[in-house]
Amino acid sequence: MYQTTYHRPSTVQEAASLLASAEDVKLLAGGQTLIPTMKQRLAAPANLIDLGRIAELKGITVSGGTVTIGAGTTHAEVHTSADVKAAIPALAKLAGGIGDPHVRHLGTIGGSVANNDPAADYPSAVLGLGATVVTTKREIPADDFFAGMFTTALEEDEIIVRFVFPVPRKAAYAKFANPASRYAMTGVFVAVTGDGVRVAVTGAGSDGVFRWMDAEAALASDLSPSALDGLSLDPSGMLSDIHGDAAYRANLVKVMAKRALAALG
Amino acid sequence: MATISLTVNGKAVTATVEDRTLLVQYLRENLGLTGTHVGCDTSQCGACVILVDGRAVKACTMLAAQADGSTVTTIEGLATGDQLHPVQAAFREHHGLQCGFCTPGMIMAAVDMINRRGGALDEQTIRHELEGNICRCTGYHNIVKAIQAASAEMAGMRQAAE
Ligand SMILES: Cc1cc2nc3c(=O)[nH]c(=O)nc-3n(C[C@H](O)[C@H](O)[C@H](O)COP(=O)(O)OP(=O)(O)OC[C@H]3O[C@@H](n4cnc5c(N)ncnc54)[C@H](O)[C@@H]3O)c2cc1C
Numbered sequence: 428m429y430q431t432t433y434h435r436p437s438t439v440q441e442a443a444s445l446l447a448s449a450e451d452v453k454l455l456a457g458g459q460t461l462i463p464t465m466k467q468r469l470a471a472p473a474n475l476i477d478l479g480r481i482a483e484l485k486g487i488t489v490s491g492g493t494v495t496i497g498a499g500t501t502h503a504e505v506h507t508s509a510d511v512k513a514a515i516p517a518l519a520k521l522a523g524g525i526g527d528p529h530v531r532h533l534g535t536i537g538g539s540v541a542n543n544d545p546a547a548d549y550p551s552a553v554l555g556l557g558a559t560v561v562t563t564k565r566e567i568p569a570d571d572f573f574a575g576m577f578t579t580a581l582e583e584d585e586i587i588v589r590f591v592f593p594v595p596r597k598a599a600y601a602k603f604a605n606p607a608s609r610y611a612m613t614g615v616f617v618a619v620t621g622d623g624v625r626v627a628v629t630g631a632g633s634d635g636v637f638r639w640m641d642a643e644a645a646l647a648s649d650l651s652p653s654a655l656d657g658l659s660l661d662p663s664g665m666l667s668d669i670h671g672d673a674a675y676r677a678n679l680v681k682v683m684a685k686r687a688l689a690a691l692g
Numbered sequence: 693m694a695t696i697s698l699t700v701n702g703k704a705v706t707a708t709v710e711d712r713t714l715l716v717q718y719l720r721e722n723l724g725l726t727g728t729h730v731g732c733d734t735s736q737c738g739a740c741v742i743l744v745d746g747r748a749v750k751a752c753t754m755l756a757a758q759a760d761g762s763t764v765t766t767i768e769g770l771a772t773g774d775q776l777h778p779v780q781a782a783f784r785e786h787h788g789l790q791c792g793f794c795t796p797g798m799i800m801a802a803v804d805m806i807n808r809r810g811g812a813l814d815e816q817t818i819r820h821e822l823e824g825n826i827c828r829c830t831g832y833h834n835i836v837k838a839i840q841a842a843s844a845e846m847a848g849m850r851q852a853a854e
């Protein structure tokens with residue numbers, strides 16, 4: 428790892444002004460993506476701003492049909508939260524399927540969503556549930572947040588503070604994990620809300636997480652796995668690698684979507 | 693440079709380290725606690741697992757500066773004098789190791805899962821909980837057996853204490 432200067436602000440405001448004033452700077456949350464990347468020298472920020480001790484970024488609250496989760500809340504905290512389990516059990520289950528216990532003890536929802544890895548789990552929940560991403564500057568609807576692989580609407584000096592998830596009528600997440608890395612080869616998050624059905628797919632698309640609109644339309648009138656029978660995805664928009672080619676992934680999306688629908692109950 | 697103060701295996705320590713120092717480097721190189729191993733540079737193998745404030749983390753994926761103010765337990769801190777921790781004793785009894793390289797991380801991960809879940813653990817739970825620990829030698833069977841035995845013994849000890 429190259430030299431870096433470590434900063435540890437204790438408030439979001441302090442972090443935001445450091446971020447705005449320092450050159451060549453990165454935010455450090457759980458470090459479960461950034462530190463491996465720095466060890467490989469694929470990232471070498473001159474300055475690191477550790478968000479780990481900022482109380483305002485932590486915690487989970489449920490009120491008035493929404494679940495609010497601080498950006499610094501760990502995967503383990505979301506997984507074991509009685510509030511999340513009661514309001515959006517699919518979200519608690521998703522968090523418990525990320526990586527391994529040690530990664531879940533440090534990794535955060537904010538870090539995962541900001542990173543927008545095409546194989547990460549959380550982006551599918553944020554998009555599938557139609558959450559709002561609240562930053563130090565504005566509120567961004569999920570539909571406007573994800574902008575392609577490892578790319579988001581976040582500006583360089585913007586920090587995610589929290590996520591507001593509307594509580595769905597029901598939701599389910601089905602993940603086909605890569606057996607070596609545990610990341611999603613394909614993960615499908617299905618949510619039934621007051622405004623209709625949303626289907627978000629991670630792990631498969633070459634532009635990162637996306638909504639499968641054809642499936643949403645088919646499910647509007649028939650909320651069952653068989654409603655997807657006649658549908659297919661275009662492999663040209665799918666990731667292709669040694670673990671599975673584009674045609675395989677296009678089919679896997681349908682298979683995992685059906686599994687999520689079956690799990691909706 | 694960062695000045696850090698933490699408690700490692702019950703002892704208070706203070707040091708000045710480069711900001712980029714990984715916690716595992718600090719433990720091994722500054723404190724000489726070489727029981728915590730480094731088996732990869734991709735944060736995947738779990739040989740470096742220790743407890744920070746009671747939770748299992750990968751010491752290769754945390755800066756020493758991030759651990760400032762924390763309480764750390766490494767494999768060296770588990771035994772009480774000559775008396776092995778029940779998980780250590782179970783690994784010996786059930787032949788839960790061959791070369792031993794993964795063993796410190798396995799044992800710390802086992803202590804964490806037993807503390808967190810409580811009670812006697814079943815095989816499926818243990819295998820799932822070990823997803824972050826890789827062993828090149830054993831095929832895992834005896835590791836799982838050792839953790840199963842230790843979890844049952846520790847559950848019994850807790851009951852007896854109540
Ligand atoms: C072995 C292993 C297995 C894994 N398996 C999975 C898996 O199965 N599924 C999965 O989804 N992920 C997986 N991950 C990734 C893990 O979930 C990370 O925790 C996550 O991607 C990043 O979160 P973090 O808190 O660790 O962020 P960091 O690594 O600290 O930061 C990641 C990026 O986000 C930025 N950032 C962090 N917080 C904020 C914020 N509040 N506002 C703006 N930007 C911010 C940082 O600047 C950085 O660019 C795995 C990681 C490892 C090491």
Ligand code: FES
Nearest residue numbers: 731737738740752
């Ligand atoms: S050394 Fe491999 S995970 Fe830490």
Ligand code: FES
Nearest residue numbers: 790791827828829
């Ligand atoms: S005993 Fe050799 S790596 Fe596990």
